[in-house]
Each structure stands twice: as C-alpha cells, then as structure tokens.
Amino acid sequence: MASIVDESGRDPEIVIASLRDQVMDRFDRDMTVSVIPADGDPRTAQTEIYELDTDNPTQRAESPEKRLEDLSENLADLQASSGESDVLSALDLGGRPTADSERKVLYVYDSGVSTAGPLAMQNGLLGPQTDVAEIVGQLQDAGNVPHLNGVEVHWWGMGQVLDPQATVPVWARTKLQELWTAVVEAGGGSVVFHDDTVQATAPSGDLPEVTPVTFSDVVAKPVSVTLPESQVSFQPDSADFADPAAAEQTLTGLVSSLESSSATSLWVTGCTANPEGVSAEQMQRLSEQRARTIAESLKSAGLSTELHVQGLGPDCPGRTPEVAGSAGLEAAQAKNRRVLITSTELSPAALQG
Numbered sequence: 008m009a010s011i012v013d014e015s016g017r018d019p020e021i022v023i024a025s026l027r028d029q030v031m032d033r034f035d036r037d038m039t040v041s042v043i044p045a046d047g048d049p050r051t052a053q054t055e056i057y058e059l060d061t062d063n064p065t066q067r068a069e070s071p072e073k074r075l076e077d078l079s080e081n082l083a084d085l086q087a088s089s090g091e092s093d094v095l096s097a098l099d100l101g102g103r104p105t106a107d108s109e110r111k112v113l114y115v116y117d118s119g120v121s122t123a124g125p126l127a128m129q130n131g132l133l134g135p136q137t138d139v140a141e142i143v144g145q146l147q148d149a150g151n152v153p154h155l156n157g158v159e160v161h162w163w164g165m166g167q168v169l170d171p172q173a174t175v176p177v178w179a180r181t182k183l184q185e186l187w188t189a190v191v192e193a194g195g196g197s198v199v200f201h202d203d204t205v206q207a208t209a210p211s212g213d214l215p216e217v218t219p220v221t222f223s224d225v226v227a228k229p230v231s232v233t234l235p236e237s238q239v240s241f242q243p244d245s246a247d248f249a250d251p252a253a254a255e256q257t258l259t260g261l262v263s264s265l266e267s268s269s270a271t272s273l274w275v276t277g278c279t280a281n282p283e284g285v286s287a288e289q290m291q292r293l294s295e296q297r298a299r300t301i302a303e304s305l306k307s308a309g310l311s312t313e314l315h316v317q318g319l320g321p322d323c324p325g326r327t328p329e330v331a332g333s334a335g336l337e338a339a340q341a342k343n344r345r346v347l348i349t350s351t352e353l354s355p356a357a358l359q360g
Contacts, residue, residue, distance in 0.1 A: 029114065029161055037056075037058045038056075039054060039055070039056050040053075040054070040055045040056075040078065041053065041054045041101070042054075042085065043097050043100050043101050044085060044086070044087050044088070044097075045092055045093065045094050045097035045115075045117050046087035046088060046089040046090070046091065046092060046093070046215065047089040047090050047091030047092060047093050047122070047123040047215070047326075047327045047328060048088070048089040048093070048096075048123075048327045048328075048335055048338065048339055048342070049093055049096045049097040049100050050088075050100070050335070051100065052085055052088075053085070055077070055078070086214070087214065087215050088215070089215055089327060089328050089330075089335075089339075090215035090216045090217060090327075090328045091122045091123035091127075091215075091216075091217055091218060091325060091326070091327065091328075092117075092120070092121055092122050092123060092217055093121060093122075093123040093124035093327070094117055094119060094121040094124075094126065094187075095121060095124050095125055095126045095146075095151065095153060095190065096124050096153075097117075098113070098115070098153040098155065098160075098190070098191070098194070099153035099154050099155075099194075101113045101115075102153055102154050102155040102156075102158045102194065102196065103154050110159075111157050111158040111159060111196075112158070112159050112160075112161065113155070113158050113159070113160045113161070113196075114160075114161050114163075115160060115161065115162040115163065116162075116163045116164050117162070117164055117165075118164055118165065118166060118167055118168045118172070118175070118183075119162075119164075119165045119166060119183040119184075119186075119187050120166075120168060120172060120175065120183070120220050122217055122218045122220060122324075122325055123325045123326070123327055123342075124151075124233070124325065124342070125146060125149065125151045125232075125233035125235070126142075126146075126186075126190075126231075126233075127231070127233070127324060127325030128220045128222075128231075129218050129219070129220045129221075129324050129325065130231045130324060130325065130347060130349050130351075130353060131223070131229040131230075131231055131349055131350060131351040132229060132231040133179060133182045133183070133186065133222060133229065134182075134222075134223060134229045135178050135182070137182055137186075137229060139182070139185045139186045139189045140189065141264055141267065141268065142186060142189075142231075143189045143190060143193045144264050145232045145261070145264055146190070146193070147193065148257070148260045148261055148264065149232070149233065149234060149235070149238045149257070149261075150237070150238055151233070151235070152190070152193045152194050153190065153191075153194040154194060154195075155191055155194035155195050155196030156194070156195035156196070157195060157196065158191075158194075158195070158196040158197075159196065159197055159198075159199075160191050160196050160197065160198040160199070161198075161199050161201060162187070162198055162199070162200050162201065163200075163201045163203060165180065165183055165184055165187070165200055166179065166180035166183050166184075171217065171219045172217070172219055172220060173219065173220075173221065175222060176222055178222075179222040184200055188200075215328070218324060218325070218356060229349070229350050229351070230265065230268045230270050230273060230348060230349055230350040231347070231348075231349050231350070232261065232265070232347070232348040232349070233345055233346075233347055234257070234301065234345055234346045234347070234348070235341075235342065235344075235345045236341060236344040236345060237341075238257050239253075239254045239257055239258070239301065239346065240254075240344075241297055241300075241344075244293065245293075246293065246296035246297045246299070246300045247300070248300070254304065255304065255308070258301065258304045258305055258308055259308040259309075261305070261348075262305065262308050262309050262310045265305070265310055265312060265348065266310065266311065266312065268312075268350065270312060270350045271312070271313065272312060272313040272314070272315060272350075273312050273313070273314055273315070273348055273349065273350055274314075274315045274316075274317065274347075274348070274349050274350070274351065274352050274353065275298045275299075275301050275302045275305075275314055275315070275316050275317075275346065275347075275348055276294075276298055276316075276317050276318070276319055276323065276346065276347040276348075276349065276353050277293070277294030277295055277296070277297040277298030277299075277301075277316075277317070277318040277319070277320075277346050278294055278319055278320070278321075278323035278326065278343060278344065278345050278346065278347065279293055279294045279297075279320050279321055279343065279344055280321060280329060280339075280340035280341075280343045280344055281320075281321035281329050281340075281343070282340070283331065287320050287321060287322070288320075289320075290320035290321050291318050291319065291320035291322075292318065292320075293318070293320070294318030294319060294320045294323075295316060295317060295318025296318070297318070297346060298316045298317065298318055298346055299316045301346050301348075302314045302316050315352070317352070317353075319353065319355050319356075321343065322355035322356055323343070323345075323347065323353070323355075323356060324353055324354070324355075324356040325356070326342075326343045326356065327339040327342045327343055329343065
C-alpha cells in the first residue's frame, strides 16, 4: 500500500471518515506502507512494515486500530521538502511499489492542482473546453504516463485548496477529476473519488513556496506540453540535439496533436537549470536557442501553426528548486532542463533555488 499526501506541509489535523474506514479495512494483514509527499520533487518519505501478531488473538484484534494510530503519528511529522507540487510524478512513484503486490492500492489526499512537472497548471493547461484525451495523448507521446498497472486509486480532496491557491471554480473541479481519471486509467489503474467533507487545519510554519494557479473561464482549448530532457535532450551547453533521430521522432509525433488544438499560435519556451557559476543571462540565451531548435524542428515536421519562441532560463514556471549540496540536486536540475509548448505566453517565475 502507498499513500500520497498533499504538499502543504501542514501539521495535520485532517479528518476524513471514509479514508479511515478504507485504511482500517486494509490493516488486517501484513503489509508495507510507503508515504510520498506530492511536492515539487516527490520522494518516498516514509516506509513502514506492519506485521500482524498471529500468536496473540487479542493483539491481532487490536492491531488495525494500533496501526492506524502509528500511521497518523507518522503523517503528523511529515512536511514537504521542495517547493511546488508535482502530482503526476507522485502518482508514478506511488504506483511502482504496489505494481507487483496482490492487492494494489494507492490512497491520495491532494487537490489535484499540480504546479510542477508535465501537468503544471499555471501554464494554462485547463479550460472549460479542454479535451483531456488530448492532454493524455501528449503525455503518452512524451512518455510521461504514470506506472499504475492494476493499481486501485482512492482519492480525497480533489479541488479543495488553501492559500495561496484561490478557490477552484466548479467547472475546474469537474475538469480536474476528468483529467486525473484519464491519467490514472492511461497508466493501467482505476480511480474512485471520495467526496467527504475534509476537516483540516491551515498550514503553518516555514513552508516551501507554491505558485498560485488561476483557472480562466475563457472558452478556448489550451495547449500545455512539457518536453523533458529524457525525451528531447541537448548536447551540454549547446542547442544541438544529443540524439537528432530520437528528437525528430518525438517531435514528429507531437505535430498531429498540436495541429488538432486549433490554436492560432503557440509559444515554445526554453527552460534550463540554474548551475553554480553561470549567469542567468547565459542560461536565458541558451534556453531561447534550444526553444528555437525545437520550433524549427516542429516546422520541418509539418506543423503549420504560427510559433513564438522565448527563453526563460532558470526562471520557468513550475521549476523544481535546486538546493546546493543536496542529494537531489542533480535530479532537480535534470527536471528543470525542458521545453514547454503552450497556447499562451509564459511569464518568468520567482527563482526559489
């Protein structure tokens, strides 16, 4: 069993009746429980092995309640270590430990408002007319579908946010549920959304930053595609593809979905890491050059839509904070080296590390 909790870092007083019932029903057997905060750089924060005392009937009967108390205490000490929220990566990480188990269950407590990774929503990802099938198709083209084969997902808190996020409008809650249903099913899993009223205290303490998301009710079909370096990589300090044939194949596969968006124009935005000793101006120039290489390749592959090019260097929205000297520095930098294709011009985000 794996659990994902939201990125708020709250000292939890979270009361969800049906979540308690679901977990209690699972605590009548030996199991391994992993907990993953859905922050900007999701990692397994806790893994506990729970074994039943089969020799003592009394302790066996009391075991589920005791396990729930232990889990609650562990969650109370949990806090996000990285800014933003990458729900997609957290789902993938949460699904993998359960992939080979007999009963594969993933419990998620999250608003679904992702601000990092391929589904960063401050990039104009969702609108009232958004076709979530197109978004999932883009994830599949880029190899970004989470690994959830046979996993049963139970989700609480969809669309429920606290400051700095503004209240999510009704249409956006509907689209969020449609999107995450399609994502989970594309990964081979199934999902049940629970509509319990969630009682929770507000976040407190010195918490990592998260970018506010504004859901526009403009009737349009937004485009938001993320090309990570795992899909389209460049030579170091260069705008030349590391593997031209692989890059061409990936970009050619995107053309049909970009054409079908009916957008009159698209923005291609280059993003980089923030390496020590290199100026932001240098990285901005490199990111713009890489974005231009992507745009030219899309045109060569047959894309007729007008393309605008910009480079934001390390100031891209939805970036993963890079903490100098940390074990996750290299992974964070790799995630930040990417190119975004959107139907709106993106603005620089405040650098968080």
